[in-house]
Amino acid sequence: MSGEGVHALAAEFTTVTACRSCGAAPLISILSLGETPLANALVAAAASTKPEPRYPLTVARCESCALVQLTVSVAPEILFRDYVYRSSFSDAFLAHAREIAERMIASRDWHGSRLVVEIASNDGYLLRNYRTHAIPVLGIEPARNIARIAREQCGIETIEEFFGRELAGRLASEGRRADVIHANNVLAHVQDLNGVLGGIRALLKQDGQAIVEVPHLLDMIDKVEFDTIYHEHLCYFSLTALVAAFARAGLTVVDVEHLEIHGGSLRIFARRDDAQGEPDMAGKTRVAQMLAGERNWGVADAGRYARFAREVEGLKTKLVALLRRLKTEGRTIAAYGASAKGATLLNYCGLGKDEIDYVVDRSTLKQGCLTPGTRLPILPPERLLETRPDYVLLLVWNFAAEVMAQQADYRRGGGRFIVPVPEPIVV
Numbered sequence: 518m519s520g521e522g523v524h525a526l527a528a529e530f531t532t533v534t535a536c537r538s539c540g541a542a543p544l545i546s547i548l549s550l551g552e553t554p555l556a557n558a559l560v561a562a563a564a565s566t567k568p569e570p571r572y573p574l575t576v577a578r579c580e581s582c583a584l585v586q587l588t589v590s591v592a593p594e595i596l597f598r599d600y601v602y603r604s605s606f607s608d609a610f611l612a613h614a615r616e617i618a619e620r621m622i623a624s625r626d627w628h629g630s631r632l633v634v635e636i637a638s639n640d641g642y643l644l645r646n647y648r649t650h651a652i653p654v655l656g657i658e659p660a661r662n663i664a665r666i667a668r669e670q671c672g673i674e675t676i677e678e679f680f681g682r683e684l685a686g687r688l689a690s691e692g693r694r695a696d697v698i699h700a701n702n703v704l705a706h707v708q709d710l711n712g713v714l715g716g717i718r719a720l721l722k723q724d725g726q727a728i729v730e731v732p733h734l735l736d737m738i739d740k741v742e743f744d745t746i747y748h749e750h751l752c753y754f755s756l757t758a759l760v761a762a763f764a765r766a767g768l769t770v771v772d773v774e775h776l777e778i779h780g781g782s783l784r785i786f787a788r789r790d791d792a793q794g795e796p797d798m799a800g801k802t803r804v805a806q807m808l809a810g811e812r813n814w815g816v817a818d819a820g821r822y823a824r825f826a827r828e829v830e831g832l833k834t835k836l837v838a839l840l841r842r843l844k845t846e847g848r849t850i851a852a853y854g855a856s857a858k859g860a861t862l863l864n865y866c867g868l869g870k871d872e873i874d875y876v877v878d879r880s881t882l883k884q885g886c887l888t889p890g891t892r893l894p895i896l897p898p899e900r901l902l903e904t905r906p907d908y909v910l911l912l913v914w915n916f917a918a919e920v921m922a923q924q925a926d927y928r929r930g931g932g933r934f935i936v937p938v939p940e941p942i943v944v
Contacts, residue, residue: 530572530591537710537752538762541581544588547822548743548829550574553864555596556747556857559886559895569889574861576746576753583816584758585734590708591748593659593679609919611642613778614701617728618646621697627652634688634695634720636680636713637703639663641671644699648673655693657684681709685716694722701730702779705750714766721789727768729785731759735814736781738821740939743829743865744858744912745780755816756783756807763787772800773807780915780938833866836941840872843908851906852876853920853934855883855895859912862937864890873910877901901927908943910935 535542552571560569575588633647638656640663647654648671656675658664664675678684688694698717707713717727734755737745746753760770763785772786786800815821843850852859855878863869869891876888877898886895901909901924909927911917911934921934921944928934934944
């Protein structure tokens with residue numbers, strides 16, 4: 518169903534005219550951020566003179582099932598086979614992963630033949646918490662460089678494949694069905710949404726549980742988090758759209774939590790629709806309450822999305838004016854975080870070498886490269902203390918508290934951060 522209305526424009530990407538989830542058409546445009554480079558396609562310094570491919574970045578919504586989604590899909594082999602994002606470079610995210618793993622360990626009987634699987638397991642940041650308790654784990658991570666780190670540094674068996682019905686069926690036929698499946702911040706990345714959800718059902722034991730985390734659409738809209746939009750994020754989920762998509766795959770959402778991480782996220786607990794016994798009543802109540810809240814918010818209201826587009830344009834105008842005023846006053850400006858959201862923000866706002874001297878990032882995979890599109894050098898965070906820029910544009914505002922704590926010496930020396938979202942402020 519999700520393949521209907523998808524027409525190839527080039528080998529690298531396809532345009533999407535029908536909903537990835539329910540197949541309804543047409544999609545209603547919400548916001549265009551122009552044509553941008555891939556947000557995680559860092560540029561090697563030696564290749565700095567070569568032009569980068571750019572792709573349309575437009576977000577639209579399905580009036581039938583409420584799924585908000587991009588109007589193009591870039592080939593996953595281009596996006597994910599060699600990847601620069603490592604979950605373990607964020608202390609806050611490591612703590613977040615440890616918390617849910619420990620909760621699950623405490624909530625189930627782990628005797629006998631048990632297995633925990635994570636889809637898009639990255640460098641083993643989450644599964645290593647189970648492995649510490651001698652619980653068998655399996656990672657599925659298509660990025661070969663990141664999967665190698667998980668195996669070599671964490672000792673976690675990791676399959677270098679994209680997850681879907683085929684891989685799930687193969688694992689199930691080998692007797693490797695899962696008691697728990699984690700999928701953190703990956704559902705937005707997949708072209709075949711129905712295939713991944715169907716694969717989760719096939720891989721789960723009948724009494725198994727799937728735990729899926731996604732950024733929450735309502736937070737993105739309310740907090741003007743437009744920089745969460747980039748080509749890796751094909752979908753932007755409300756609970757309304759998730760419940761419908763899970764149901765089509767034979768999965769029932771039995772509980773939901775709202776999380777502060779990544780600017781506002783949902784944690785979905787789901788099980789197979791043929792699972793025995795009634796789900797917890799408190800969880801069902803939370804699901805029903807959030808669905809009602811989304812209806813009241815306006816998840817189906819075109820005016821709510823039109824207002825978002827106006828707010829994005831207003832944020833751009835204010836941020837560009839602030840940075841250019843500071844430059845005319847002779848101030849120096851750096852940026853923190855060579856993140857995907859940073860790439861969207863810089864390219865959409867037209868910010869580059871005229872406004873920003875360099876970007877710092879903790880990831881050694883990114884240091885020494887240039888930011889996509891804007892070609893700013895990426896340096897270690899220590900450079901902030903060496904050069905003492907007057908201001909630092911915080912591109913990873915979702916980890917503001919963590920970054921500012923790490924940069925206490927810079928701030929004590931008079932350095933100030935500019936937080937761009939939801940409205941530019943200096944702190």
